[in-house]
Amino acid sequence: MQATRQQILDYLRRESRATVKELDHLLGLTSTGIRQHLTVLERDGLVEAFEERGRVGRPALVYRLTEQGDALFPKQYDLLANIVLEEVREVAGAEGLQTILRRVATRFAEPYSERMNGKALPERIAEASLIIQERGCVSGSLQDGEDWLISQFACPFPNVAKENSSVCALDVEFVRQLVGADARLTKSLLRGDNSCTYRIRRTQPESARKR
Numbered sequence: 001m002q003a004t005r006q007q008i009l010d011y012l013r014r015e016s017r018a019t020v021k022e023l024d025h026l027l028g029l030t031s032t033g034i035r036q037h038l039t040v041l042e043r044d045g046l047v048e049a050f051e052e053r054g055r056v057g058r059p060a061l062v063y064r065l066t067e068q069g070d071a072l073f074p075k076q077y078d079l080l081a082n083i084v085l086e087e088v089r090e091v092a093g094a095e096g097l098q099t100i101l102r103r104v105a106t107r108f109a110e111p112y113s114e115r116m117n118g119k120a121l122p123e124r125i126a127e128a129s130l131i132i133q134e135r136g137c138v139s140g141s142l143q144d145g146e147d148w149l150i151s152q153f154a155c156p157f158p159n160v161a162k163e164n165s166s167v168c169a170l171d172v173e174f175v176r177q178l179v180g181a182d183a184r185l186t187k188s189l190l191r192g193d194n195s196c197t198y199r200i201r202r203t204q205p206e207s208a209r210k211r
Helices: 003-015 019-029 031-043 078-114 122-133 158-163 165-181
Strands: 047-051 061-067 140-145 147-152 182-187 196-203
Touching: 003 019, 003 031, 003 061, 019 031, 019 061, 031 047, 078 122, 078 158, 078 165, 122 140, 122 147, 122 165, 122 182, 147 165, 147 182, 158 165, 165 182, 165 196
Parallel strands: none
Antiparallel strands: 047 061, 140 147, 147 196, 182 196
């Protein structure tokens, strides 16, 4: 990141908002120079502008970070998730952790239930692949004999999965909940495969239906 633009991002992270005039004072540049840097940051999706009306005069143009801009700053979600998983395993045991992960998967799947209602299994397979893509992972599906395959080419929790592979059960259960059929993980990014691939069977086994 170019140094002046990083200073602008740092200021917006601290102050939440800024006008061109405020950035002038901070950086000692002309308004034209500041606007040029802001134009680049807007183009890259890191900042956005909005109008703020004061007591008198025309509305002022104010800048703030976008979600993409805020994401540039370090977060410790992965560390938190790993510690929580380890503590749950210590307190509730491996089976207790799996139960909690299945419940989390149910929470993840619930918002998509209306999109699945009334659809035949092939349609649910395609819709599930689309949902995975909407959640930020490249995905694809195809039929394989009487089964279907959903391939997910990126892990949504890569740094967590490296430390706690049990989190993979969450994704398997999430897919199973979406499609309403038995799902088994047959390929894994953690094992060096090029995708996490879920084999979907038309009929669920009795053990899956009782969950």
